[in-house]
Amino acid sequence: MAAIRRAIGLMSGTSMDGIDIALVETDGGGDVVRGPSGFTPYETAFRRRIEASLSEAKAMHRRDERPGMLAQIEEELTRRHGNAVRQFLSGQNIEAKDVDIIGFHGQTVLHRPSEGLTVQLGNGELLAKVTGIPIVYDMRANDMVHGGQGAPLVPAYHSALARHVPAELSHGRPVVFVNIGGISNVTIVPSKGDPIAFDTGPGNTLIDQWVEDRAGIAYDAGGAIASEGEIVGAAVTRYLTKPFFNLRPPKSLDRNDFTLEELGNAELADGARTLARVTADAILKAGAYAPETPSLWIICGGGRKNATILKDLAEGARLSGAKVVVAEDLGFNGDSMEAEAWAYLAVRALDGLPLTWPTTTGCKVPVSGGVIAGRR
Secondary structure, eight states: OOOOEEEEEEEEOTTOSEEEEEEEEEOSSSOEEEEEEEEEEOOHHHHHHHHHHHHHHTTOOSTTOOTTTHHHHHHHHHHHHHHHHHHHHHHHTOOGGGOOEEEEEEEEEEEEGGGTEEEEEOOHHHHHHHHSSOEEEOOSHHHHHTTOOOOOOTHHHHHHHHTTSOHHHHTTSOEEEEEESSEEEEEEEOSSSOOEEEEEEEOSHHHHHHHHHHHSOSSOGGGHHHHTSOOOHHHHHHHHTSGGGGSOSSOOOOTTSSOSGGGOSOOHHHHHHHHHHHHHHHHHGGGGGSSSOOSEEEEESGGGGOHHHHHHHHHHHHTTTOEEEEGGGGTOOTTTHHHHHHHHHHHHHHTTOOSBOHHHHOOSSOBOOOEEESOO
């Protein structure tokens, strides 16, 4: 029987809004006890520095390169993660010695699966020194070595959570976990066999960029702006006929693979409404790759708070007899799920268990991975 370990997961996603942190006790298999979670936001100035660094990252051809400001940002980002861990532990009255491992995602600044290149800023060795806790980091790289896309990595955890979905909701058919972050991705968990997972298209990124460019607002809170607009059908078509949607999964995206160019010169609310529809329709397209029609779509990530996206998802899923729920409807935490996943994956990495499968990233064989720093 595998050992139960206490693990912390740290996630800074493509929305670049801050650090999600969560504690999980797990054996890396089906035994999962979710603990407390938290969030440490980035102030606007630091977020904009990360955004600016994405342009410098485009020049990278090796994972260990850190041109321009990237080295400085990496150290600062790592220390911010260390501070977030210390504050979290203090708030929960937990000592560092009582945590077995930390799963550290870092900040993705470049993702080119066609080149076998993915770069997440974050110094695992430094984080181990700052926190006094062993760190598993760089968990995407080994998947790419074995021919995978390096993303998404959350499906292993989604598969564990799917065991807790009531039978009266799953009906013996596939359950789909949807994470709407900067980029949206899905995990299709069939009743038998390995999970199927891939990026589906834009999540919040384009909406965030649109409302910030047009109104100086960081994001469309609750989908309120979109709710006042009209859908520009031609723009939806332009997005959904991009070559990405003709690719069979597994497939993954960089944050910059979709831009606002296809939207054109729409009004503020119309643009937000159109992009919400693009996000929802791109997600629902994923159902075509399930072995059977999905019965349930479980929405996680920040995008689940956008009522306009949820409305479009619910209406679209209803056409195939499926139901849409948010993570909290099933007792999960949609804000901390990715951080929980990184804790779960860290435990699997310690035991050499697969983090990815051919059906999730396109790797040639099931792949474990990650670099371990600060072993006790």
